[in-house]
Each structure stands twice: as structure tokens, then as C-alpha cells.
Amino acid sequence: MPIRRGLEYDSRPMARYFKSDNTAPAAPEMLEAIAAANHGYARGYGDDEWSTRLDERFSALFEKPVRVFPVSTGTAANTLALATWIPPYGAVLTHEEGHIVRDECGAPEFMTGGARLILMQGDGAKVTPQAIESALAANPTSVHTVQPRALSITQATELGTVYTPSEVQSLSNIAHARGLAVHMDGARFANAVASLGCTPAEITWRAGVDVLSFGATKNGALTAEAVVFFDPQRVADFEFRRKRAGHLLSKMRFVSAQLLAYLDNNLWLRLASRANSLAKRLGDAAGAALMHPVEANEVFVRIGESGAATLREKGFEFYDWGAVGSGEARLVVSWDQSEEDVSALSAALIDLRQKG
Amino acid sequence: MPIRRGLEYDSRPMARYFKSDNTAPAAPEMLEAIAAANHGYARGYGDDEWSTRLDERFSALFEKPVRVFPVSTGTAANTLALATWIPPYGAVLTHEEGHIVRDECGAPEFMTGGARLILMQGDGAKVTPQAIESALAANPTSVHTVQPRALSITQATELGTVYTPSEVQSLSNIAHARGLAVHMDGARFANAVASLGCTPAEITWRAGVDVLSFGATKNGALTAEAVVFFDPQRVADFEFRRKRAGHLLSKMRFVSAQLLAYLDNNLWLRLASRANSLAKRLGDAAGAALMHPVEANEVFVRIGESGAATLREKGFEFYDWGAVGSGEARLVVSWDQSEEDVSALSAALIDLRQKG
């Protein structure tokens, strides 16, 4: 009964897989947390003992009172967060490489009731103050145009780079001066914090971030993301919007338990640090082929189409990147990537350099 | 740090709990399935080995080729299914007691881009052919009014009753004659099938159902729902809408594994049958206080405000139902409700009769 499943089905066996960090399994601590939460009755929709501890736990982590809302996907986290801040005639300034731009099938437009993404450019998928100033100048306050109301940046970025606290602060300053909220897409927030060595507070609200999509799925959870509001007064209507979008889980305890376990004993930073350091090894191996500094768990290399073909002959799987024929490739290291796979890919990259 | 969590936080200890079936834990088979799926890499977004087996597995269950799409919540299942069929200027005919009417914070309107629910009445939360005929007569084809394009019925209903295959067929006939699709909200589909003793096919597509929200969460899963399309050609744009709503899970294997385990060895029907038979005991104990036949796992009783108070004094938790002061109560039995709790509640109900 040959019914096609998805739009991009891929039936090849999986090995030496560097395509994405959401292909990794869940960390054992996650399964243990779920099993531990699976005893007796628990009130639904977030009134259970795990979910009700989240605010306090994340407030401690971020060193100020915050509100935390679990959801199932990063797309839901990003776009519900934005929808709480942006009117339908609003606009979100964001980098053209962003996940909300390229990989969410228009979810930001959907959740906001039709707001627009205003795209900016910048090296390493990082937004610059100049780009924001230009975008704001091109979209003045006028009834004839959409109204910028939020800046959304990704940390770590889609090109594996990381904003420093002072960089975030300089962007937030411009945004706030024009009345824009600052949203951070932290699908790889753990990788960024591990890389920076700063506190979570320093790279978020102390640098002007108003709301954070806090990701865990890519870094060891089964399915666990959260939206963190740094000003409890600004939560406004988030809860209604989450429910209305089908993202209020009845048995929320199972997601909340993952989020708690993710923070316990610094699991989140341990897993991210490991992935970061393995990625760094790949970056070192790539040498001049490296396109962007390796500041998280993603490595971008310009190895030519023949280089890519050579790697694939050796069994490595990864995505071509950039324009067709650019010879660029993206290599993503997961939290449990084997040392063996990384060593093999490093050797292969070095090999390319020597032949190149 | 006293930050309020939800809108309805309830901090009392939980015991003798008959409020809802989504407060129960997950069945052990579900955790085992997740653990078994947690080995090695698996492609994301449904291209894993568990998700890709769903179509075949459900096609066997329903005795015809179907397409199956996992989602995280019943709200997402119901409203994404409807959104695929209904234009923004369309309308869904449904019973006024329906979950999509009362418990989804406007998700049907959101997912469809603003379609309307046209409410009907009927005993036991069941829609009648007459009600559909009247609703259709009141909403003719005219550019001035919303256009009915779907009928949505709930099986088992929100009042614990069940439609027979011939009842569904008579509703579907009217709907199809006017070009409406037929959607079945099967959040408690297992309870209905167990109660009817029919095949899943008989109560769905053979009776005219076009698309089914197939629920598992209330009946033993952690978090697993699915949308089942009975005509693979009509799936149309469901996948885009699911992604766009943030409901395409990256690590979908963990939901798909639950759905497979749910069907294995008839687990779904065993769990539902147990809940149904315990509910029947409560219904028998209620005697004349029983408001609707007990055909699934929910029991509705008219016990007066003093009766409700008496039960609560004995430690039972449940929702008051109907209008304020009506003295009606809803008792829901979960898949793992203890025999002891049911016996105690039965005794208490009998006690009320004797005093009444």
C-alpha cells in the first residue's frame, strides 16, 4: 500500500549523520524524568506539580521573576511569543536567514493574524545596528505601511555564530527607542550560553531581551520548548493564544518534567558544551574552508561540489547550503554525536584541504 | 516568589478524582514504546521509521488506504482537520455542547481563518437529522451569509453517549447531499468503538465520515493524537497547515511510537473497555439520578447541590455541570481509575438515592 508520507521522504539508511540536531535521540535523563512524572493523577493543562514549579525554577535561573510557558515546538514558541507583542498590521524585523523566515511555513504571519517579516542582512546571520536603523527608516509611522513592533534575533544564529551581550544590548537599545519589543529565538540557546560562558541573565533581559524562545528539543529533550517572558506584566494574552493555537497540552506534566530535568545539574550546558567542542574540532579541521567562526554546534564550510561529493562517498550526510552550486555545506553536531563520527569527518575535511 | 501560573490554578491534593480523563498517567506500554524508539538517529519531521509506518498501520485498522498525521493535542487535530475543508467564509454545523464550541478558545475560528460554528441542539449532545436540516435551511447559499461546508460530530459525545453507525450514516447523508464534509471528533473514539462493538470502519468512513480526529491522550497516551483522512486524495493542504500552526514535531518518532503501541494488541480497546465498564457501574448506582445513558466513560447525574456537597465531603472531586444551581454533576472514569475509587463512589451514589 504505497502511500507517500511526507513531502520529502528519505528512505536511505542513516549513518555519519550531520544534517540536523533534531535527529538525535533524547538524553536518558529526559526519559527518566518522564517516567518519574508518570505516577498517579495530575491536574491537566499546567496545574500539575511539575508545571507549577517552572516559573520559580526559571526565575532562579534568570535571576529575576519570569513567566514560563511550555509548548511542543520551536515554531510555536517563536510565533506565539511574537503574536503576543505584534498587532496584525505590525512587522517583525529579522535576519533573512532566520528560522521564522525560512523554516516555519509562514507561522509568524499565521499566529499574528498577518503581520509582516521585514528582512535584514548581515554577516554570519547576525543583525547589525545599521541594518535595524535602515529598516526602521524605510518603514516610518504611517497608516499606509506596516508598523515595526518587534525585533527577532536568533541565538545561536542559523550560521552557528553567537551574539555577545554587548551586541545584543546595542540592538535592543535601538529597538526599544522605537518601541519595538526584542524577541530571541533560542532554539540553540544552550549552545550560545555554553559558548559565551556568561549567565543566562546577561545574554537576555540584562541585554534588553523581552521574551525568549527557550529550546530544549535540539539539545536532548524528546519534545520540550518554552516561552520565557522577562516582564510578568507583559504576558498579556499569551495563555489565550497558546490554547487557541492548540498548544496547551492537557498532560503538560510530561513536557514540564523534561524542562526541569534539563536544568537539573546543568544538564543543558553539559550537553551543549560537548556538541560545541566537537563542532570546534570540525571547524579546525576545515581550515580555510571554514566560512563562519564556530561559536556553537554548527559548522559551515565551502568545499566545492566535488568536496561535498567526496564526503558523501565516505558516507557523511549533511545539507548543501547557500545557492545551488555554491559548494557550501552545513555540518551540525548533535549532543550525542559520536566521537568516532566527528573524528572521521575531521579527517575527511583535512583530507580535502590537502587535495584542494 | 508568588507568580500566578495559570488562570485556574488548583492547589488541593488530588484524590478520588473524577474530573477528567486527562489527569491520568500514561499506560506503561506508552513509556516502553518511547524508550524503544529512543535509539540512534531518526530523521526529523515524520521521515522516521515509526511515523512512516502509520499510514499502513491505520490503513489496516480501517480496512482502506488512509492518511494519518500525528499532532500533539485534540484541539490541533479537530481544528486543522476542519481548516483543510472549510474556507474562511465557511461554517461548521456542530452541537452546542461540542469541545470545539466550548473548550478550544476559538481554535476553529483561528485555524480556518475565521469560519463560523453554527450551533445545534439535541439530547445527549447528539445531533439529529432535523437539526441539520433546520440549520441548513437557515443558512442558504447566498453571498450575504457564511456557507456551511462541514458537519462536526463527537464520538463518544461530551455527554457520554454514542452514535450508532446508522445514526452517523443518516447525518452524513444529509451533509453530503449539501456538499458538507463530515468530521468526527474522536477524542474518546476508543470508548465509542469499545462500546459499540463495531469495527472502526463501520463507525467512520463506511458511515460517511470523511476525516477523524483520533484521540489517544485521554485513553492512556502521554501526548498523542492523530488526524485520519479516509480519502487520500482529499488531504490537500493539511501538511502545510500543520507546519504553519507549529504542529509538525521535529522528533515525531516519539508520538508515532505511542500511536503504534496504542494499537498493538488492542491496547486501545482494552483500556477503553475497562473505563467504560467502570463508568457503567457508576451509572447503575446513580439510578434515577442518571441523566443520559452511560455509553462511554462519562456519567452525568442530577444529584442536587446538597448531593454534590455530600460527595465532596467524602473526598470526591468532579465538575458541576449545566447551569449554575442545576445540581448536575459530571463523573469521568479514566483508563486506570482504581476499582476502589469506583466502588466508593458507587456506594456514595446509592447512599444519595436512599436519602433522597
Add this chain to the structure above:
Amino acid sequence: MPIRRGLEYDSRPMARYFKSDNTAPAAPEMLEAIAAANHGYARGYGDDEWSTRLDERFSALFEKPVRVFPVSTGTAANTLALATWIPPYGAVLTHEEGHIVRDECGAPEFMTGGARLILMQGDGAKVTPQAIESALAANPTSVHTVQPRALSITQATELGTVYTPSEVQSLSNIAHARGLAVHMDGARFANAVASLGCTPAEITWRAGVDVLSFGATKNGALTAEAVVFFDPQRVADFEFRRKRAGHLLSKMRFVSAQLLAYLDNNLWLRLASRANSLAKRLGDAAGAALMHPVEANEVFVRIGESGAATLREKGFEFYDWGAVGSGEARLVVSWDQSEEDVSALSAALIDLRQKG
């Protein structure tokens, strides 16, 4: 070239026409106003000399500072007004006979991003305090349900009745106590004010109305409606929403000039009074067949199917009303309805009584 035009094309010659008041021509004063405005250049989008006088002119009429926004249709006025007050997860309480319910093809849902209409009943299409209380009780503050945020009433109603100031006040009091805004659909506002003999202020903001759809098209304009906000601070984002919905006219002077002329020399009340008094004659003629008091320019009669047939044989055109076969009919009198037509219809109605 037989291409069908609309969905309800009707090619019969028109005569003795009592179907609707939007079939009448425009009053001569309207054409004169347009011609007078058609000299020289005028800034677009409302910065012309006619549009910029509207706030002051309507503020004088309503005896307080108001903000006025012209739009082209009553549907636009009603639904843009509501959209400014209602979040997507909100709900509007309204009578089931309302224009926003029956005749706008879901425009309220569209403009609000998917808010819901909660329907109420009441004699003469008038909402009662009890109906509001019940609707509010059935829709509590909970994340699971839509949130009532506005009450919308029609003045004059769709059944030709009129709310008194004290009736409006009693409804507004309940609405405001629960945080709902009060919207008045005044497609036939002139008929209501003419009928009540009160000031425009008394029946609107002094009685608790927050925003008014001020209609002129049905009462002599070519195309001119306006939204009037009684609290200039609450206008919020109306202008963005109007533009975004395609309702910001570039050559707005031609609509604004009509609105000014409509108020000049009490034209609006003169036209409405005439229609009202002619309608009253029909009501008197109907005798016991009259279903609702004639308080504006619409008359509803129960004349049986044979009575309706008799009138149609005599060349009168009107809509059947109510359920199929109810024998009810709606007779609408326009601002320029001929005395002759009204006399003829009166005689025919008296004739029916004598034969009945």
C-alpha cells in the same frame, strides 16, 4: 454572452418595491454635495477640507469630542469598529437577528481575526439584560473559552423596533461591569433618533455606547457610512485596520461631503421621519397582522402565504420573513417611497384583514 452576474440575480421589473431601503436613489442634496466638492485638488486619504471637518461637525452633533472615520459600507463600519475592541480570542454578544450575524458573510470573524459571535434572543430583535447575564455566565473567564469583550446592539433593530435610552443604559451597565465595550450598529440610526425624539447624545454615549456605526446610505446617501468613537483615547488602531482592509478611500472628500450634507439642515432626520411616518401608516393598516410595534421604517406582518400571494399579485415586492411557510413578511419604507405606493399597500393590507 450569458455570464451570470451575482448569486441572486433578479431580472423582474421593479415596482411597488418594499424590499429594502438600499434600493432607493440618493437624495438630491447628496449629489449637490458631491458636485460642490468636485473642484480643484484635494489631498488624499482624508486630509481634504471636507474630511477634516468631520470630527468637529460630529462632535457638535454629539455634544462631546468624538472621532469620526468614513467608510463605504455598513459591514465595514460594524466590523472595523468591533475589530478595534476585540482580540482574536474574544467574543461579541449580539442578538441572533443582527446584521453582523445574518448578513455580513462572516465579516466580524474576518476583521477581528477570528473572534466569535455569541448569539442571544429577545422579542423584537432586542437584547435584554437577562440574556446578557446568561450569556456572560455561560462564558466565564477561562483559558478554555472565548472571552466576551463587546456587546453589539442594533438601533433601530432588524425588526423595526427601537431601544429607549434607559434600555440602552441598562444593557451598557451590565456590559461595562464585565469589561465589555458597547457597540451600536446604527445602519438606521436616523430612523431611531427620529422615532425617539431624543438627542443623538442621549441614545449613545450618555447611555453607555462606546462606538457607533453611523449609517447614511440607507437613508439617502449614495455611499456613506462612518464609525464614531465617543472616547478619542480609545480609537487606538482603527486607522491601521481601516487601511489594511482596503477601506481608506483616496478621494475621501466625496464621502465626507455626503456626511456633512446629511447633517446640514437636519436632512438626515427629515428623511428618516418621513419614512417612519409612512411605515406607521402601513402598521396601522395591518391591524392585528402587525408583529412588532412600528418604531422605525420597517413593518413586519403575519399575513399568511395566501396573503403574501395576494399582495404580490397586486405588484408589491417584499421579502418573506421568518421560517419557510411562516406567512410572515417584511415591508421596508425608503426615504423617498411614494405616497401612492404606501397608500396602495395600506389599502391592500386593510383588504386582507377584511377578507382574513
Add this chain to the structure above:
Amino acid sequence: MPIRRGLEYDSRPMARYFKSDNTAPAAPEMLEAIAAANHGYARGYGDDEWSTRLDERFSALFEKPVRVFPVSTGTAANTLALATWIPPYGAVLTHEEGHIVRDECGAPEFMTGGARLILMQGDGAKVTPQAIESALAANPTSVHTVQPRALSITQATELGTVYTPSEVQSLSNIAHARGLAVHMDGARFANAVASLGCTPAEITWRAGVDVLSFGATKNGALTAEAVVFFDPQRVADFEFRRKRAGHLLSKMRFVSAQLLAYLDNNLWLRLASRANSLAKRLGDAAGAALMHPVEANEVFVRIGESGAATLREKGFEFYDWGAVGSGEARLVVSWDQSEEDVSALSAALIDLRQKG
């Protein structure tokens, strides 16, 4: 009573005004047509004798059966046309200078339920085949991204240039090959046709255009725009969407009468030709300052900030264009612009050259 009117109120007296063509009055033929239509009763919502002649009249004009739908604004025409073709997860390819991008406050996103505009570049605000190919390559068929479903081009463009039939054909070919519909924003369609000297058919459906926004307001109407569908089978749900957006006028005869008069005796082309030829004089006067060929009624000049100041000192009003400080200006000639104003501006432009 100093209540602010709009967001951009401008109270200066108007003279030598080249800011926009929607500041001009209506042509006398338009007022005459309205007056002629203002006799007796006419059925509402498009079932009147004027509206019902539109399909036939436009079918004759375009030399094939078409369907025509009047609306009040160009924004409504553009975005309702697109909404009929584009699903919410769809995307429209369009030039970054387009009216739908810059001047409709997000109306395309609103009307489509959140579809995205994918922006392209190109000289003279004209889209190139290469730009379309690149945009399509960057947005493949995948559940993760929005799906291109339409190409929208403007004729004449926002920079006063015009596409030839063969240029349109080459764009349409690419669009159709990928399943995209082709929409033409013809707010200045008359200027384009007058400039090209071709038939309306040659520059629309014969060149692959599927749906046209046919503008009349900027070229002499009071308020009259229309959507023209070249394939009557593809109209689909336009009428529901128009009604739902508040754009189905009850007294539609007054807009339809304008559209008929606009075509009578080639009024539309006479008015547009006059404006075009006056604009050409300005372009000739500008000499090397001219930025784009003058192919319609708009002239873009690079005259420096001091040049702009000089013109303003002489009483000319116009918009600065391009980036702040670019020294670019837009000069728009209306259908009834006085020869005197044009001569004066030409002289001033020549004067600037001699001093420059």
C-alpha cells in the same frame, strides 16, 4: 476642539500640486453618469441595470468573456484578487517597489489570511525573468516554507515605466510553468495602455495575465475600481471574499455607472493620454536628471536636495523619493493637471539643469 484627524495631516494650501493623481477631482462625465443613475429604485448589491452590464461591457473591451467585480479601492482590488488565488501558506512574488508592498498596510497578508510577499528587485520597478527564477529557486516545494502561488506585477509601474506585451508574456510563462497565477495591479492601467498603443487584450490575458486590478479612481473617477477575471471558471470564491471584507456595495449602481462612463467614448484613454503627454514634457525638461524613461504619468528626477528646495520655493509640491538625502523626487501628473502648472514646472526643471 483640536482633535487630530489623520496620521499625516497637512494643512498647507494646495497649489502646483504634483504629489499624486488621486488628489485630482473627478471628470465631469463621472458626475453625469452618477446623476443619470440616480433615478428610481435599483436592486442592491449589484443586481441593478448598470452593474449587470459590466461583464458584457468589459468582455467586449477585452475581446473575451470576463467577469468584473466593482470595489471601492485599489487596495481592495489587489488584495481580494490575490486572496482568491493564494492559500494562507502561499506567497506572492512581487517587486519591492510595489503598492501591495509599500502602501497597503499589510492588506495582502490580511486578505489572504497571512500569505507572504516575496520581494524582488529590478530597474524601473520592473520584475525580470531572472528575478522570478531566483525567487522560485529559493522557495522550493517543501512543507517548511511558504509556497509561491502568484506573481503580481504593476502596470504602469510605481516608477512610471511600462511592461511591453512580450515582457509580460515572458514573466507569465515562468509563473505558469510553476503553477503561479499572474496578477496585474492596474491602478494606472489606462496610462499603460495609452502609452503602449496596444489593445487591452494584448497586454493582459493574451500575455498570460489571469486577473487584473482595473483602476479608474486615479484617472478621473470619484471612486471606482474593478477586479477583472479573464477565466470565468476561476472566479471561485471572490464574491464571498468581497462581501466578507465589506466591499460589496449596496448601492453598487453608482460605482458601476462610473465604470461604464469611463469606457464610453474612450474617455479612459483620452484622460490617460493627456496626462502621459504632459508627463513626457516634464521628462524632456528634466534632461539628464531623469531617472527612468517616462512611459506613463509619473516622472522621477534626481535633482539634489537643493534642487528640490528650489522647486518648493517656487510653490511646487511633490514627494521626495528614494533614501533620505538621495535628492530624488517624484512628479505625478493628473488627468486634469493644468498646462500652466506643467509649463511652469518644465521651466523650473530646465532652470535647474542650467544652474546644476
